[in-house]
Amino acid sequence: MNHKAFFNRIRESRLFWVLTAWSVILGFNALFIPEFFRIAIQDGHLYGNLIDVLNNGAPLMLVAIGMTLVIATGGIDLSVGAVMAISAAMGAVLINPAPTDKLVSNEILTRNATNTPLGIIVLATLAAGMLCGLWNGLLVSRAKIQPLVATLILMVAGRGIAQLITNGQIITIYYTPYFWFGNGYILGLPVSIYIVAAVAIMAWVGVRKTPIGLFIEAVGINPKATYYSGISAKNIQLLAYTFSGFCSALAGLILSSYVHSADGNNNGLNYELDAILAVVMGGTMLSGGRFSLLASVIGAMVIWTFTLSMYALGVPANALLAGRAVLVLLVILLYSDRRLMKRRSKSADNQNKSDVITPDEKLDLPRP
Amino acid sequence: MTQRLKLSVLRHGPLLTTITIFLMAYIIGSQLYPAMQRPQAFFNLFINNGFLLIVGIGMTFVIITGGIDLSVGGVLALTTAASAALLKLGVSAAVVIPLMLVMGTAIGLGLGSIIHFFKVQPFIVTLMGLFFARGLAYIISLTSVTITDPFYKYLALTPIHIPFFAKAYVYIPTLVGPLLLLVAIYLAYFTRFGRIMYAIGNNEQSAGLMGFPVGRTKIMVYAFSGFCSALAGIVFSISLLAGYGQFATGVELDVIAAVVMGGTLLTGGVGNVIGTLFGILIEGTIISILQYNGTLSSWWTRICVGMLTLIFIGIQSIFARRKKDL
Numbered sequence: 001m002n003h004k005a006f007f008n009r010i011r012e013s014r015l016f017w018v019l020t021a022w023s024v025i026l027g028f029n030a031l032f033i034p035e036f037f038r039i040a041i042q043d044g045h046l047y048g049n050l051i052d053v054l055n056n057g058a059p060l061m062l063v064a065i066g067m068t069l070v071i072a073t074g075g076i077d078l079s080v081g082a083v084m085a086i087s088a089a090m091g092a093v094l095i096n097p098a099p100t101d102k103l104v105s106n107e108i109l110t111r112n113a114t115n116t117p118l119g120i121i122v123l124a125t126l127a128a129g130m131l132c133g134l135w136n137g138l139l140v141s142r143a144k145i146q147p148l149v150a151t152l153i154l155m156v157a158g159r160g161i162a163q164l165i166t167n168g169q170i171i172t173i174y175y176t177p178y179f180w181f182g183n184g185y186i187l188g189l190p191v192s193i194y195i196v197a198a199v200a201i202m203a204w205v206g207v208r209k210t211p212i213g214l215f216i217e218a219v220g221i222n223p224k225a226t227y228y229s230g231i232s233a234k235n236i237q238l239l240a241y242t243f244s245g246f247c248s249a250l251a252g253l254i255l256s257s258y259v260h261s262a263d264g265n266n267n268g269l270n271y272e273l274d275a276i277l278a279v280v281m282g283g284t285m286l287s288g289g290r291f292s293l294l295a296s297v298i299g300a301m302v303i304w305t306f307t308l309s310m311y312a313l314g315v316p317a318n319a320l321l322a323g324r325a326v327l328v329l330l331v332i333l334l335y336s337d338r339r340l341m342k343r344r345s346k347s348a349d350n351q352n353k354s355d356v357i358t359p360d361e362k363l364d365l366p367r368p
Numbered sequence: 369m370t371q372r373l374k375l376s377v378l379r380h381g382p383l384l385t386t387i388t389i390f391l392m393a394y395i396i397g398s399q400l401y402p403a404m405q406r407p408q409a410f411f412n413l414f415i416n417n418g419f420l421l422i423v424g425i426g427m428t429f430v431i432i433t434g435g436i437d438l439s440v441g442g443v444l445a446l447t448t449a450a451s452a453a454l455l456k457l458g459v460s461a462a463v464v465i466p467l468m469l470v471m472g473t474a475i476g477l478g479l480g481s482i483i484h485f486f487k488v489q490p491f492i493v494t495l496m497g498l499f500f501a502r503g504l505a506y507i508i509s510l511t512s513v514t515i516t517d518p519f520y521k522y523l524a525l526t527p528i529h530i531p532f533f534a535k536a537y538v539y540i541p542t543l544v545g546p547l548l549l550l551v552a553i554y555l556a557y558f559t560r561f562g563r564i565m566y567a568i569g570n571n572e573q574s575a576g577l578m579g580f581p582v583g584r585t586k587i588m589v590y591a592f593s594g595f596c597s598a599l600a601g602i603v604f605s606i607s608l609l610a611g612y613g614q615f616a617t618g619v620e621l622d623v624i625a626a627v628v629m630g631g632t633l634l635t636g637g638v639g640n641v642i643g644t645l646f647g648i649l650i651e652g653t654i655i656s657i658l659q660y661n662g663t664l665s666s667w668w669t670r671i672c673v674g675m676l677t678l679i680f681i682g683i684q685s686i687f688a689r690r691k692k693d694l
Contacts, residue, residue, distance in 0.1 A: 076491075145681055148436070148491070149634050156621050157674025163667035264667070273495055286489050318510060318613065322503025328496040333486070 014283035014292040021281065021331070022302045025309060033312045045185045049308050055182075055258075057304035058192035059084070059251035061297045063271055064278040065196075065203055066133075066247030068296040069240040071279050074220040074288030075140055075147035077244045080275055082158025083132045084252030084268030087125040089162040091253060092171040092262030094121045095178060114175045121178070126249045132158065133245015137238035155272065162264035170263040173256070182258030192254045196297070199247065204293055216240060220288025274303055277324075281331050303327075381687045382631030386646045386680070393653045401660040407536040413652040414542050419444070419600040419607070419616075420623060420651070421545035424630075424644040425552045426596030427623045429589050432556075434569045434636025435490035437590065439479060439497030440597045441619040442505070443472050445612070447601025449505035452513035452611025461519040468598050475501065476594020480587035494590075498620070505613030512612035515605060524606045541603040548599070552641045565589060569636030625677045626651055633684060650676065 029036040039048035063080045070077045094116040114121070132154060139150035173179075184191040207213030218226040219233045226233050251271070256262045280286060281302060282295030306327060310320050377384070398404040414421075423440045430437040447468045454464045479497045483490050515521075527537035556562040564585045567575040576582045605611050624634075626647035632639025654672050658664050 139678075143682075144685070146634055149628065149677070149681060152621065152624065153674045153678050156618075156625060156677070157671045160667040160670030160674065163665070164671070168665050168667060273499070276492070276495070280492060286492065316506070316510060318506035319503055321499045322507060325496045325500030325503060328492070328499065329482075 014290075014295045015298065017283060017331075018281050018295050018298050018302060022298060022305065025302065025305050029305075029309050029312075033309060036309060036312055041188070044188060046188045049312065051190065053301060053304045053308055054193050055190040056308070057300050058190070058196050059255045059258075059268075060271065060274055060278060060303065061196045061300040062199055062247045062251040062254070063244075063275040064282075064296040064300040065200055065293055066244030067275040068279050068282065068284055068291050068293055069203070069207070069216060070147075070244045071276075071284050071286060072216050072220045072288055072291035073237050073240045074223065075237065075240070076151065076276070076286070077133075077136060077241060078148065078151040078272045079132065079136060079154035079158055080244065080248040080251075081268035081271040082155050082162065083129050083245055083248035084255060084271060085162035085262075085264050085266075086132060086158055086165065087129045087249035087252035088256035088262040088267045089165040089171075089264055090128045091121050091125045091178070091256055092173055093165055094124055095173055095175045096171065110172075110174050112174050112176050114178070118177055122253065125253050126246060129245045129247075129249020129252065130242055131245070133242040133248070134238070136245065137241030140241060141234040141237040159264055162262075162267070166262055166264055168264070170261055172261045174260075179257050179260065182254050182256075192258075195250065195254065199250065200293060200297060203243070207293070212236070212239070217289055217291065220291075275300075277328055277331070278303055382680070382684055383640065383643045383646075385683055386630055386643050386650070390646045390650045390653065393650060393657070397653055397657040397660070401657070403660060404656065407530075407533040409656065411530065411533075411536055411538050411542075413649055413656065414545065415538055415607075416655075417648050417652040418542045418545040419604045420619070420626065420648050421645060422548055422596050422600040422603060423619065423623050424626050424648055425545075425548055425641050426593030427620075428627050428630070428632055428639060428641050428644045429552070429556070429565060430490075430593045431624075431627055431632050431634060432569045432636060432639045433565050433586055433589050434572065435483065435586070435589070436494065436624070436634070437476075437479075437497075437593045438491065438494040438620050439475070439501060440593065440600075440623060441616045442498040442501030443475055443594055443597035444601040444604060444619065445615045445617075446475075446501040446505040446508075447472060447598045448605040448608075448611035448615050449508045449513065449613050450611070451602065451605055452515050453508050455515050455517045455520065456513060461517050465602055468602055469595060472594040472596075472598020472601070473591050474594070476591040476597075477587060479594070480590030483590065484583045484586050490590075502613055509611070509613070512610050512614075515609045515611065520606055520609060524609055539607070541606045544599065544603055548596070549641060549645060556641060561585060561588065566637060569638070571637075622651060622673065625673050628677050628684075629680045631680075631684065 036049045039046055039050060041047070063084070067077055067080065095114045116124075136147075136151050136154060139145045139153070140147050143150075181191055181195070186194055207216065215226070215231050215236050218229075218231060219236045223233045226236075248268075248271075252268060255267060259267075276286075278299035279291075279296045281299035282292055282297075284291040284296065303324070306324070307320060310323055311317070315323065394404070394410075398409075403409060423444065427437055427440060450471065451464050451468050454467070455461065475497060479493050482488060482493045523540045526540055528540060528543070530536045530538065556565070564575065564580045564582075567578070567580055568582055568585060572582060604615060608615070627639070627644050628634060629647035629650055630639070630641075630643025630645070632643060651669075651673060654676075655669055658666065658669055
């Protein structure tokens with residue numbers, strides 16, 4: 001009896017399935033690619049596939065943290081990839097040592113110098129991302145546009161804006177201090193991991209040690225009831241989208257510093273899809289409600305562990321997409337477990353409301 | 369009487385707005401660039417955006433039932449890659465084209481079944497379909513494969529002259545989109561299938577309670593969208609005479625934007641395929657104005673499409689509000 005309750009508690013836990021998926025992939029690696037686990041020390045830094053999972057996966061983990069909060073409010077943020085591109089473009093343009101249009105030689109452009117102090121660059125990229133998030137949040141919470149569409153607009157237009165900022169060029173960055181975010185090391189571990197940890201802890205304290213987390217879940221489960229219980233559902237949504245913009249901007253900063261360039265078309269390509277996948281794997285329902293930040297972060301790690309193991313097996317990067325699709329299918333089948341069906345039918349009417357809110361219904365909400 | 373007139377204006381308001389905006393954009397464009405006044409410039413919109421129209425028709429149906437299909441670009445690219453590879457192996461075009469259509473329909477059928485039987489959100493399932501189809505296309509070939517089949521070449525290079533317009537022509541694959549549009553209009557307005565589709569979009573539960581075959585219709589809609597994507601893939605591979613997994617990236621967003629501009633509500637239940645045609649024509653007009661201008665860069669297309677989508681959602685919500693007040 002006690003055992004049964006114990007196992008049920010484990011099965012109920014959000015972490016169960018994502019950890020299972022992770023251990024399956026790691027188990028597969030242990031059998032077929034043992035060198036995946038090798039960690040070497042070079043120049044006082046740790047090297048190895050497992051460290052790469054953390055370092056390459058850092059942007060996705062950040063985006064997934066932001067996305068978790070947005071999805072928990074019953075929304076979705078498709079613009080994360082575009083926001084990453086915008087913030088990367090912002091950083092690259094501010095670094096550009098030759099800001100004016102006059103003819104510049106290649107030596108000036110490839111100088112290890114910057115036009116703006118590093119601190120201002122970081123602040124400006126973060127501000128750009130938060131502005132994008134704020135715009136999404138205003139469209140969703142004030143203009144009452146469906147989240148899918150509201151963020152789709154920035155997803156389409158955002159890449160255009162990023163190209164507008166960089167004037168359509170791929171800007172290569174030569175300013176070495178900027179590379180610290182993506183390539184630097186503290187105590188042998190990549191800097192990006194510390195950034196992820198800081199953001200994750202900040203978010204965790206924000207949602208679990210203050211009522212904000214409860215409010216977010218309440219908005220996701222039933223926005224109307226939340227409104228009537230005196231919580232400003234609008235501001236909660238606004239906060240979630242702005243935070244997602246902040247996370248995406250930070251991710252864009254790390255990514256552009258890792259690849260040493262800003263490319264409006266390819267920075268953060270497909271990140272929106274990967275982030276949603278990570279969140280869904282982490283057990284947060286797309287209809288909103290209960291969420292787990294840790295599970296989403298582990299979901300992002302599962303995606304990168306899978307990707308890097310496939311690379312280690314010699315699967316070409318492009319063909320990997322099909323493999324990732326099979327992974328999604330497995331996750332979908334795991335989650336359409338009968339237990340979830342039961343839970344779903346229990347809250348069927350809530351779900352229908354939060355799944356598909358027609359404009360007419362939405363107009364009802366803010367009327368006091 | 370005035371009440372009825374008002375209602376009908378409100379009902380067709382989004383469509384009329386779309387048509388007006390298209391005409392205004394085209395007239396402004398032709399005032400700025402006299403080259404756009406030639407009839408050929410207008411037919412070029414169909415030649416260049418024919419595949420978008422085909423995908424858009426399938427997408428409109430899916431969105432009317434309240435779903436969304438993000439897999440269209442993937443299926444399109446997979447069709448081009450697979451047909452190019454098969455033609456290279458020497459398989460006859462008469463076998464390849466039906467095979468591709470069956471493949472597209474089967475993918476749509478599979479995605480629709482997962483959506484219906486496992487009750488997973490369409491968004492996630494079709495996202496998986498997108499990854500899966502593109503991945504398969506890359507597995508078939510990592511580089512672009514050219515098509516040298518004589519039948520494809522014949523289809524691609526034979527101009528059809530348009531009556532009453534001197535020197536204006538289109539190609540054979542260009543006609544597929546408008547023909548499919550007629551079929552889609554028939555399906556949507558004159559068949560049981562179409563009415564059930566709108567009923568599901570308005571309220572799936574009541575449609576089920578009324579005894580409509582909800583599950584079957586939903587699966588059929590996704591299968592139709594898969595069919596349209598495969599058809600668009602064939603048209604696309606004919607017009608470029610090549611197949612590649614990287615073709616048509618981001619096409620799903622262009623199509624969704626066009627469908628929204630055409631007055632179809634993303635919540636389902638309201639919309640029509642004629643609006644989608646005009647949505648696509650608006651996008652095509654913007655692109656050709658940017659091309660005629662020459663100094664404006666290509667990224668303005670994206671910004672314009674984004675802004676237009678926003679404007680149209682605004683218009684939609686105004687009409688929805690008015691309708692509620694009546």
